[in-house]
Amino acid sequence: MASLKKVMEDEIACKEWFLPGNACCAGCGLEVALRWTMKALGPDIAMVTPASCLNVVIGLWPKTAPDFPQFNMAFAAGAAVATGFEAAFKAKAHKFPGKGWDKMISICFAGDGGTTDIGIQGLSGAAERNSNIIYVCYDNEAYMNTGIQRSSSTPHGAITTTTPFGKERYKKNLPAIMRAHDIPYVATCSISEPLDIYEKFKKAKSINGTKYIHILAPCAPGWGFPSEDTIEIARMAVKAGSWILYEVENGVLTLSKKSKPLLDPSKRIPIIEYVSTQKRFAGISEKTLIEIQEQIDNDWEKLSTELKCQDEYSK
Amino acid sequence: MIKPELKDFLQSEEIKIIKGNVAAAYAAKSARVQVISAYPITPQTTVVEKLSEFVDGGLMPGTQYIKVESEHSVLASLVGSSMAGTRTFTATSGQGLFYMYEMVHWTAGVRLPIVMAIASRGPAPPWNIWADFTDVISCRDTGWMSAFTATHQEIYDEILMSYKVCEDYDVLLPKFVAYGGFILSHTSKPVILEDQDKVDNFLPPLPDEKGWPHIWIDPKRPLMHGNLIMPSGFYSEFRMKIHDALIRSKSKIKAVAKEFEKTFGRSYGNGLIQEYRMDGADVAMLNYGDLALQMEEAIDAVREEGYKVGMVKLRHFRPFPVEDIIEVAKKVKVLGVMDRATAFGSPTGGPVSSEVKTALHGTKGTALIFPMINGIGGREVTVEQQKEQLKILIKINETGELPEDLLHGTLWHGKLEVD
Known part of the structure; x- marks a missing residue:
């Protein structure tokens, strides 16, 4: 993983591209995700942000916090607009050669609703075409912008305004769906590991084709925890193994530093420790808790088997 | 049998006996569009097939063709490409237009000069794929200009005229060019395909590196677009300006029709x-x-x-x-x-x-x-x-x-x- 020292030597990374004075809630996980994304990518990008918290927290017109080209967009349109940017940059590179248009990065920065629900068709289309874009899902596990309604990324048992007694179904595994598209790069991140975010985006920047990066970004008001605890909550999700950090480069799965030791189940903290920090799991039944823990253990079991197969195969 | 006096006419290189859809594709080629995005739908399909031949066959160097997974993504991707300062084109019909409706409003809201050919068809149910202009007319209040064409030649000509109107600084609005599904889209007639130099001289130049005057993508001049705006902000005024530009486009359409007649010798009344x-x-x-x-x-x-x-x-x-x-x-x-x-x-x-x-x-x-x-x-x-x-x-x-x-x-x- 990149060291902080190495990051500090990067002039672009030392600059803030998402400026202070924005309208993020205190302890916003999205802000950390966006700041570190931009520290890795730098300003030579075009970002589309379909309807989500990000459309609001950038500030009311005409004030705006992103110090880079950023375009708010209709909910389902994210991936297609990013593809449109890419096509235009290619056309401009043809018409104005040597002016750097071929180096422009097209990026879609969407929430979990805009990705796992309404935007999944466009995203799947872009991935199938292997459009040269970076698609980022910042995942706060519900429609936070509209007032905490369940999305297909909301975890089992979580209370939202549309699941007042806790969500029955499980979180949709979108990174797995993206892996099934055989795109060159899929990665998961947590805002508790900014250097990991930095490193993965640096890598994504160097790869041609569709890159999908899914960042867990806790939401203090939506999940119900004190705003100073955001980073700690994200860290606990990783430690409990409920959010697994990994990357898949050209089909090869690698567990990231913070998740790798958790292949040993005894290294994972029990899910109840994570769940009990958040009001959205208040009053969760013992049955649901057991189901969540079983799901986590199953996921790891599958992952462990896959890694073993991969090792065998590479021998 | 071809009448003898028509023989010379028809053997001319610039005149082709083509379907209405193909005339639309040729117009996009003549206009040197830089980005095309499309999704197939009857009776528009042969437009996108012909354009695929052009682009993949190297006849439109530099032009990007995005073959997307739905009509919503068609217009979404063109919004992205057009915002970045390129001339863009697409075509659709009935249900396809309905599916992209959200982006139809968005396009006019960004004031993007996108031109879209519509091989019009009746809305379902029951399924209907034949001429009926309810599709394009359903977009009445979106801020798009909309033209009806009556002949194969007019499809080609109107698309060219449309780019000139749409990209005018005083207009900067998108436009539909509609024609009856099958009746024009799938029948063949002689169409004069104009000399490229003549078309280049008639049309405004492609956007320069900076892009459009009102929107661009340039890290050196970072721009945001579409932030939330309070009722006390300029939202109402932005909307007023769209209405004003649409009304004022009448004089531009008339002027362009006049200039078209002067340049190419074909008259379409006063344009309106x-x-x-x-x-x-x-x-x-x-x-x-x-x-x-x-x-x-x-x-x-x-x-x-x-x-x-x-x-x-x-x-x-x-x-x-x-x-x-x-x-x-x-x-x-x-x-x-x-x-x-x-x-x-x-x-x-x-x-x-x-x-x-x-x-x-x-x-x-x-x-x-x-x-x-x-x-x-x-x-x-x-x-x-x-x-x-x-x-x-x-x-x-x-x-x-x-x-x-x-x-x-x-x-x-x-x-x-x-x-």
């Missing part, structure tokens, strides 16, 4: 409307699309019989040529307005006849407006039927009596007989 044998006419029919072309034949026949009839071909639905329609309605005593589209629940049931009545409100000394609907969902309309339609207008003029068989004041002509 085109009159046919209106000299001394007592009654007239307003038509649009391919049926306007066929109506010319009916007019000739009825004139032959000694009746003073004429026709007005409506070329633009948005902007609506209010002043020209008033002029026309002052010239004749009865003006039939024939819709090949529906506007359920509107005052007449037909979108254009409702529009004409609105346009004339408050103006004295104008014709009686008689709303009619025909050819819905591609129902065949023959010249004989069009002659009948003219006779109905003549009878109204002579007797002052309206036909009995009206549905809420509108004549649906060519209905099936039901027991």
Whole structure:
């Protein structure tokens, strides 16, 4: 993983591209995700942000916090607009050669609703075409912008305004769906590991084709925890193994530093420790808790088997 | 058999016997569009097939063609490409246009000069794929300009004219160029494909590196677009400006039609409307699309019989040529307005006849407006039927009596007989 020292030597990374004075809630996980994304990518990008918290927290017109080209967009349109940017940059590179248009990065920065629900068709289309874009899902596990309604990324048992007694179904595994598209790069991140975010985006920047990066970004008001605890909550999700950090480069799965030791189940903290920090799991039944823990253990079991197969195969 | 005098004409390199859809594809090529995005839908398909041949065959160097997974993504991707400062094109039909409706509003909101060909078809259910302009007319209030074309040549010509209008600094709005599904999209006629240099001189140059004057993507001049704006902000004023630009586009459309005629020698009236044998006419029919072309034949026949009839071909639905329609309605005593589209629940049931009545409100000394609907969902309309339609207008003029068989004041002509 990149060291902080190495990051500090990067002039672009030392600059803030998402400026202070924005309208993020205190302890916003999205802000950390966006700041570190931009520290890795730098300003030579075009970002589309379909309807989500990000459309609001950038500030009311005409004030705006992103110090880079950023375009708010209709909910389902994210991936297609990013593809449109890419096509235009290619056309401009043809018409104005040597002016750097071929180096422009097209990026879609969407929430979990805009990705796992309404935007999944466009995203799947872009991935199938292997459009040269970076698609980022910042995942706060519900429609936070509209007032905490369940999305297909909301975890089992979580209370939202549309699941007042806790969500029955499980979180949709979108990174797995993206892996099934055989795109060159899929990665998961947590805002508790900014250097990991930095490193993965640096890598994504160097790869041609569709890159999908899914960042867990806790939401203090939506999940119900004190705003100073955001980073700690994200860290606990990783430690409990409920959010697994990994990357898949050209089909090869690698567990990231913070998740790798958790292949040993005894290294994972029990899910109840994570769940009990958040009001959205208040009053969760013992049955649901057991189901969540079983799901986590199953996921790891599958992952462990896959890694073993991969090792065998590479021998 | 080809008439001998046509042989030279048809063997010319610049003239091709092509489908209406192919004419649309050639227009996009002639306009040197830089980004195309499309999703197949009947009866638009041959537009996108032809463009694939052009782009993949290297005939449009530098042009990017995004083959997306849905119509919503078609217009979304073009919004992205156009914002970045490129000339863009797409084509669709009926359901496809409905599916991209959200982005139709968005495009006008960003003031992007995107041109979209529409091979019009009837809305489902039941499934219908034949000529009916309800699709394009359903986008009436989106801020897009919309043109109806009546011939294969006009499809090609109108797309070229559209880029010139759309990219004008005082307009900067998107535009639909509609034509009847199958009737024009899938039939073949000779079309003059203009010399590339001549087209290049006629059209504005492609956007320079900086992009459009009002929106661009450039890290050195970072720009945001579409932030939330409070009711006390400029939202209302932005909307006012779209309406103002759309109304003011009338003079630009007229000027471009004039310049087109001067450059290429083909006339489309004043650009907004085109009159046919209106000299001394007592009654007239307003038509649009391919049926306007066929109506010319009916007019000739009825004139032959000694009746003073004429026709007005409506070329633009948005902007609506209010002043020209008033002029026309002052010239004749009865003006039939024939819709090949529906506007359920509107005052007449037909979108254009409702529009004409609105346009004339408050103006004295104008014709009686008689709303009619025909050819819905591609129902065949023959010249004989069009002659009948003219006779109905003549009878109204002579007797002052309206036909009995009206549905809420509108004549649906060519209905099936039901027991």
